[in-house]
Amino acid sequence: MAIAGISLVLILGIVNLALVFFQVSTGKKWLKVNFLWHRRLGVLLLLTAIVHAVLAYLSR
Numbered sequence: 001m002a003i004a005g006i007s008l009v010l011i012l013g014i015v016n017l018a019l020v021f022f023q024v025s026t027g028k029k030w031l032k033v034n035f036l037w038h039r040r041l042g043v044l045l046l047l048t049a050i051v052h053a054v055l056a057y058l059s060r
């Protein structure tokens with residue numbers, strides 16, 4: 001599956017990497033945002049990581 005010729009698995013992999021950077025930066029309080037966003041995006045990361053893994057498995 002692809003969007004504008006770019007694999008959805010690749011896009012989600014990059015989104016996941018960005019979310020991991022956000023989670024560690026906000027968890028360690030290096031990046032100061034409302035902590036609610038750490039909790040919300042932590043759950044989003046769980047979902048995007050599962051979709052990434054399932055699509056990668058199905059497209060193997």
Ligand code: HEM
Pocket residue numbers: 019020023024025026027028038039040041042043045
């Ligand atoms: C729903 C998901 C999550 C919840 C509810 C949550 C909640 C928390 C809470 C309550 C803290 C302690 C903050 C404080 O000391 O005041 C924390 C710290 C932290 N979180 Fe999360 N978190 C979530 C997901 C994640 C994810 C997915 C990552 C990394 C990928 C992450 C990385 C961190 C880090 C690195 C710290 C700092 C730990 C430390 O320095 O001791 N969190 N988080």
